[in-house]
Amino acid sequence: MRISTTIFLTDETITPVRLARELEERGFGGLYLPEHTHIPVERTTPYPAGGELPPEYGRTLDPFVALGQAAAVTSQLGLGTGITLVAEHDPIDLAKQIATLDHLSGGRFTLGVGFGWNREEAADHGVEWTTRRELTRDRMGLMRALWAPEPTPYKGEFGSVRASYAYPKPGGGAPRTLVGGAAGPKLFAHIADYADGWLPIGGRGLAQSLPVLRDVWSAAGRDPEKLQVVPYAVLPTPGKLAHYAELGVEEVVLQLPPAGEAEVLRVLDEFGQYL
Secondary structure, X not given: OEEEEEOOOEOOOOOHHHHHHHHHHHOOOEEEEOOOOOOOOOOOOOOOOOOOOOHHHHOEOOHHHHHHHHHHOOOOOEEEEOOEEHHHXXXXXXXXXXXXXXXXXXXXXXXXXXXXXXXXHHHHOOOOHHHHHHHHHHHHHHHHHHHOOOOOOEEOOOOEEOOOOOOOOOHHHOOEEEEEOXXXXXXXXXXXXXXXXXXXXXXXXXXXXXXXXXHHHHHOOOOHHHOEEOOEOEOOOHHHHHHHHHOXXXXXXXXXXXXXXXXXXXXXXHHHHHO
């Protein structure tokens, strides 16, 4: 099982360069970074975990810039987003960012796709909340057209692109793509449509959810052996990781604190027992 990590990197935490070097030297599998462009002060959307929204949400570094720094100082470490708010991006620009990072890192990039929870943030990007999932699906289709080996046009409900020369191309025709979110028929349909697997936060209830996802995956004509499930933002225990292994999980992403260098390195020392 690969042991990867995620962290809210901010202007107050350990730097991407320092963290990436430590992760690779210690043998961790990857680094996944979340995304929030901004957090409107006048916010009515409740924090999904309950209580006050932690301050790091409004201080996150841009994940693609930070992962570019991490890529430049490592050679083996996996690099990913957990997650990219695809609906909040121009898909032509985003396709270029993703392909460039994947190319420069030697194919190490994983695109984590999410639909978001903060209505005010999405609204400032012009996103209609009730259609954000279909907007995301549409933008994934447009980006895949730009990543195609030959110039390929795309016309969707929300956007289009002419047949275009668009290089570099991600390795394998598209980056490894995992969709985050709570278990349910809508989410599983998205995973089976355009992704390589699921990025469930915390990994709770996998024993019940995985058979349902596998049925949806197989019904869509996808190879059962290729479905990937990567529990995300996990606070580990030996028993929890053993349970994931029994379910066939091959990678788990552990949560690091949004802290300075000394605290993050201390937690990495603790997580070393799971490598």
